[in-house]
Amino acid sequence: EAQVTQNPRYLITVTGKKLTVTCSQNMNHEYMSWYRQDPGLGLRQIYYSMNVEVTDKGDVPEGYKVSRKEKRNFPLILESPSPNQTSLYFCASAGGGKSSYEQYFGPGTRLTVT
Amino acid sequence: DQQVKQNSPSLSVQEGRISILNCDYTNSMFDYFLWYKKYPAEGPTFLISISSIKDKNEDGRFTVFLNKSAKHLSLHIVPSQPGDSAVYFCAASGGSGNTPLVFGKGTRLSVIA
Numbered sequence: 513e514a515q516v517t518q519n520p521r522y523l524i525t526v527t528g529k530k531l532t533v534t535c536s537q538n539m540n541h542e543y544m545s546w547y548r549q550d551p552g553l554g555l556r557q558i559y560y561s562m563n564v565e566v567t568d569k570g571d572v573p574e575g576y577k578v579s580r581k582e583k584r585n586f587p588l589i590l591e592s593p594s595p596n597q598t599s600l601y602f603c604a605s606a607g608g609g610k611s612s613y614e615q616y617f618g619p620g621t622r623l624t625v626t
Numbered sequence: 627d628q629q630v631k632q633n634s635p636s637l638s639v640q641e642g643r644i645s646i647l648n649c650d651y652t653n654s655m656f657d658y659f660l661w662y663k664k665y666p667a668e669g670p671t672f673l674i675s676i677s678s679i680k681d682k683n684e685d686g687r688f689t690v691f692l693n694k695s696a697k698h699l700s701l702h703i704v705p706s707q708p709g710d711s712a713v714y715f716c717a718a719s720g721g722s723g724n725t726p727l728v729f730g731k732g733t734r735l736s737v738i739a
Binding site (some may be wrong): 516545547552553554555556557560570571601602603613614615616617618619620 | 632658660661667668669670671672675715717719726727728729730731732
């Protein structure tokens with residue numbers, strides 16, 4: 513089954529404790545992206561990657577890191593989480609070129625930073 | 627600066643009637659537009675799209691209309707069904723296909739039986 517998986521689905525952590533949210537897709541997609549969804553703000557892009565070893569900042573990259581060492585994986589790293597990073601996070605993937613618009617989303621990771 | 631705007635946070639429609647969700651954009655470079663649907667506790671799913679060279683695209687009960695001069699697009703759902711109750715996001719992108727999507731804030735549609 514074609515899918516995007518994220519782990520963990522739920523995470524409660526404390527300020528400053530480094531964490532990683534994993535994202536993996538099995539569709540051989542070139543494009544991958546991370547979003548956060550906050551009430552009243554919709555979906556905002558954090559980082560995206562057009563292919564292996566190629567990453568770019570989205571609209572809200574501050575406080576986040578990503579890496580794309582393999583085509584299927586695109587982890588999101590919070591080196592020193594803060595309470596304002598409490599949010600619902602989605603990973604997405606898509607084929608290259610124009611088809612990169614039709615993105616497949618993972619189920620989401622709800623992160624709470626206390 | 628919000629480039630994609632969905633000015634109606636919510637919409638209620640009777641089952642069987644038409645649902646019309648609206649979206650406005652400000653960036654004239656956008657050339658591809660999409661609608662995504664999101665149920666609670668799930669990720670968004672792609673619904674329908676339209677290129678700027680068209681003014682209408684239809685897929686079953688879903689039709690998207692694009693008015694480039696007004697920088698406006700709309701999603702029509704006919705007939706509306708209770709299973710259509712979800713949050714709908716409008717998204718836009720421009721350029722070569724390597725530019726990221728810009729999403730609106732979403733409209734919550736409730737279809738009442």
